[in-house]
Amino acid sequence: MNAAELRQKDVPALQEEIKALQRAHFGLRMQKATQQITNTTSLRLARRSVARAKTILVQKQRGATPSK
Numbered sequence: 001m002n003a004a005e006l007r008q009k010d011v012p013a014l015q016e017e018i019k020a021l022q023r024a025h026f027g028l029r030m031q032k033a034t035q036q037i038t039n040t041t042s043l044r045l046a047r048r049s050v051a052r053a054k055t056i057l058v059q060k061q062r063g064a065t066p067s068k
Helices: 003-007 011-033 041-062
Strands: none
Touching (some): 003 041
8 A cells, every 4th residue: 555545544443454554564564484485575565655654644643744
């Protein structure tokens, strides 16, 4: 999910999205630990998606205008 789509969501929806992204990241980490993962790039993408969502959540909570 890109930043523009995340910015359209309200704070509770963003919090739910972060929980879902963290669950997905945890699943990927477990697959890596058990050597079941084939595409290790997905770990990096999941981690960055969580960070992106958290950044937008903080911006919304502080009432900051989003930067481009």
